[in-house]
Amino acid sequence: MNDKKMDLDKAAYEVFLENGYKNTNISEIAKKAGIAVGSFYKYYQSKEEIFLETYIKENERVRKQLIDKVHWNGKPVDVIDELFTYTLESVLNNKILAEWNNPTISEVLHKYYYSELGTTNYTFHQFLFNIFKERLNQEGYDADVTNKILKVYEFIYYIDCHITDKDFEDYNETLRILVKYFIKGVFS
Structure with missing residues (x-):
């Protein structure tokens, strides 16, 4: 460069x-x-383009810190609480990452993160997917059930890439509850 x-x-x-x-x-x-x-x-070519690149780099930086901070071997529900608490604190206090819910630019961000390139390059998404799959294997789920549960994980990712606070009141807290009880059900 x-x-x-x-x-x-x-x-x-x-x-x-x-x-x-x-x-x-x-x-x-x-x-x-x-x-x-x-x-x-x-x-x-545009402010959108440089912002997307800036957002991706900042998101990777903050998510790397998250990976290093969270106690991934803890109880799954505690891990989810830790994950959401850290994420909300990080996002709300960061004017770049807070733009995830800004209607002016969120469509560009969501479109990238849900694209094949974005999903593949998003190391945090890949990390979560792999750790979740590993935990399911440790619990003894067979391959068919594991794949069905992972489809729900992918659906939650889809929701996060397509909905903002503008679309659904109290979206972040509702998503937190959905994920928490999904995880609680899977690992109870």
């Missing part, structure tokens, strides 16, 4: 983290990076 693109990416991260998506414009990012606005377009 060349230095100008690195400067641009760093500037975008800082400006989006301070201002969020809506209150950021390309000229601010370019100015902070020390480049002309026209030079911005050598690297990105």
Whole structure:
């Protein structure tokens, strides 16, 4: 990666983290990076494109911290509580990640994360899927039942990639309850 693109990416991260998506414009990012606005377009086609790249990097960074922090060998329901608590604290206090529910940009984010590329490249999603599958195997579920349960996991991921607080009141808390009782039922 060349230095100008690195400067641009760093500037975008800082400006989006301070201002969020809506209150950021390309000229601010370019100015902070020390480049002309026209030079911005050598690297990105739009604010949406640079934001998506910034979001992906920030999401990976925060999710890596989450993987390191959560006690994955604990009781499954406790793991879910820990997972949701950390996630909500991380998202609510981060103007980049909080955009997941912003109607202005959420469609772009959701579309990416539900795409084949997004699902494959999202290391946290892959990590959760694999740890869940491993736990199901430890519980002695046969392959057919495991696959059916994993389909429910994929359905929950689908829901998260298609619904926001705007679409469903108290979405985050409702999702937390759904996942908690799903896990409780599977591992009781």
